[in-house]
Amino acid sequence: MNRTGTILDLGFFLGVWHWEKGFGEGERWVSERQQRRPEEVIAVALADASIHGAIGFERGGAFEVNGVPIELVKPEILRLKAFEPVLLLGRQRFMGVDIRIRVRGGGKTSQIYAIRQSIAKALVAYHQKYVDEQSKKEIKDILGRYDRTLLVADPRRCEPKKFGGRGARARFQKSYR
Incomplete structure (x- = not known):
């Protein structure tokens, strides 16, 4: 027997799963948790x-x-x-x-x-x-x-550091001599 079959059989035995006739969508196995799901x-x-x-x-x-x-x-x-x-x-x-x-x-x-x-x-x-x-x-x-x-999230985020400087925009000092 496959794995899902054993889980369903065990759930049925313990009373956690039951067979439900759906309205317009057919019949299916439903867990107790799915059945009592609130809005x-x-x-x-x-x-x-x-x-x-x-x-x-x-x-x-x-x-x-x-x-x-x-x-x-x-x-x-x-x-x-x-x-x-x-x-x-x-x-x-x-x-x-x-x-x-x-x-x-x-x-x-x-x-x-x-x-x-x-x-x-x-x-x-x-x-x-x-x-x-x-x-x-x-x-x-x-x-x-x-x-x-x-209602609207703030889109600002921390900018990542780039090479050539200590931070995202700061650059190392340039020397000509």
């Missing part, structure tokens, strides 16, 4: 060297950054900056959406800016996909009027 959207934000991916789920309105509640994000001074989209739009717009954010790279400040951008982009994407176009437009207008960087 979700994925938004990616870049700020300086930080990369963030936010996933918006249909649930109770919690925010997590690397598995930790957003209320515990450090540094405390910039924590309010991460909450800007929530403060601008009001907590009621976020009540049905859980947002999980993964962050890596960059410094603390760029991470905070990327967190706020990914929260804003995830909410806009969620409203576009699962709510209606009108509410998405309202959210984009409110966020865009306050600060455009909540």
Whole structure:
């Protein structure tokens, strides 16, 4: 028996896999995880060297950054900056959406800016996909009027060093004698 057949048989035995009759797409094996998949959207934000991916789920309105509640994000001074989209739009717009954010790279400040951008982009994407176009437009207008960087990533990146100098543009001093 091939490898996938054994995995399916084992999954069926353990109750993880079951046979599902699809509507218009035929019959297939479905895992328990696929069956209970909530409505979700994925938004990616870049700020300086930080990369963030936010996933918006249909649930109770919690925010997590690397598995930790957003209320515990450090540094405390910039924590309010991460909450800007929530403060601008009001907590009621976020009540049905859980947002999980993964962050890596960059410094603390760029991470905070990327967190706020990914929260804003995830909410806009969620409203576009699962709510209606009108509410998405309202959210984009409110966020865009306050600060455009909540929706648009900063394209500036560090330029790599070239030969003939100490940095990207600096050259070694030239001597004629």
